[in-house]
Amino acid sequence: IQKSTQSPPEESTLRISHSRKMACELFLFRLGRGTFGQVRRIHSTPANSVQAEQRLKKFAIYRWNPDKSEEKPQMQEYSVDLNACGPMVLDALIKIKNEIDPTLTFRRSCREGICGSCSMNIGGVNTLACISKIDTNLSKPSKIYPLPHMYVIKDLVPDMTNFYNQYRSIQPWLQRKDETASGSQQYLQSIDDRKKLDGLYECILCACCSTSCPSYWWNGDKYLGPAVLMQAYRWIIDSRDERSEERLNELRDPFSVFRCHTIMNCTRTCPKGLNPGKAIAEIKKLLSGIIKKDEPGLKTATLQN
Structure with missing residues (x-):
């Protein structure tokens, strides 16, 4: 088997x-x-091999060097690839300074529209470079100048000395008749009185409004300008401030306030969306006696515990 x-x-x-x-x-x-x-x-x-095609944008920038004072100011063009640059004009300026021309001079700090350092004239409008978007039209250059009708220190840096001296002249701080207890506790303020300061305290003193005002161009030595006057009004109507009448008396002359001819460039150009023109109109009404400062909603002499 x-x-x-x-x-x-x-x-x-x-x-x-x-x-x-x-x-x-x-x-x-x-x-x-x-x-x-x-x-x-x-x-x-x-x-x-995988990069997108370059999108070259031209920027025509005002240049002047005080070390070469015999040379006239000129517009200098730079090309920036928008594919390798942030969306704001300040991003382009920083890229130009870091990668193309380190001699380009301008002010900047926060990059968030808070400090007011990078105020300049972009495309014919006073604004902040850090919140101004780049015009993506590649067929024409974006023109950038320093703030108009200001002495220029270098390139895009204006001389703000007169502006800050005027700001100092309004004494922009809370003033009381009896300041013996100042600094120890807070003075009371009602909710309604606090709301009156909205649209005033947000001013960042960038000077965009003042340098857009023809009245300030013509009388910058005597007329305080929209920015400073709005700050003056902020302290005049503060319910905790007891020197409002003295503040108004400092403005009783033909130039400090009344050079304002309600052109309203200030309100149109403010990058924070504030209304300096309205504040100036309120000061004029207070000076003429048409209105008076409201009484405080709370007894401000009482200190908050």
């Missing part, structure tokens, strides 16, 4: 199943190796 050389059916089935499993694993391995290879090739591709 001859013995059968064939494997039992169960053993044949196991061998076929094992072979199929091996083939499937080999296929998945090859597929995975190909996929990862493609990923590696994509990541190892030089950046230049």
Whole structure:
């Protein structure tokens, strides 16, 4: 009797199943190796080959160097790739200074529209470079000048000396007749009295409004200008301030306030959306006696514990 050389059916089935499993694993391995290879090739591709086409924007910037005073001011053009630059004009100025021309001079600090340092004239409008978006029209350059009708220290840096001297003249701090307890506790103020200061205290003294005012251009030595007058009004109507009458008396002359001819450039150009023109109108009404300062809603002499 001859013995059968064939494997039992169960053993044949196991061998076929094992072979199929091996083939499937080999296929998945090859597929995975190909996929990862493609990923590696994509990541190892030089950046230049996948870069988008450059979007070159021209900026025409006012240049003047006091060390070369014999040379006239001029407009100098720079090209910036908008694909490699932030969206604001200040981003472009910083990129130009860092990568193209380190001699370009301008003021800047917070980059958030809070400090007022980067005020300048961009495209014919006084504004803050840090919150002014770049005009993406590549066919024409963006023109950038220092604030108008101000002495220029260098390039985009105006001389703010007169502006700050005028601000100092209004004594912009809380004043009481009896200041023996000042600094120890807070003076009370009602909610309604506090609301009267909204739209005034937010001024960042960037001087965009004052340097857009023709009256300030013509009488900058005597007329205080929109920014300073709005700050003066902020302290005049503060319910906690007891020197309002003295503050108004300092403004009783033909120039400090009444050189305002309600041109309203100040309100149109304010980058914070404030209304200096309205504040000046309120001061005029107080000076003429048409209105009077409201009595405090709370007894401000009472100190808050």
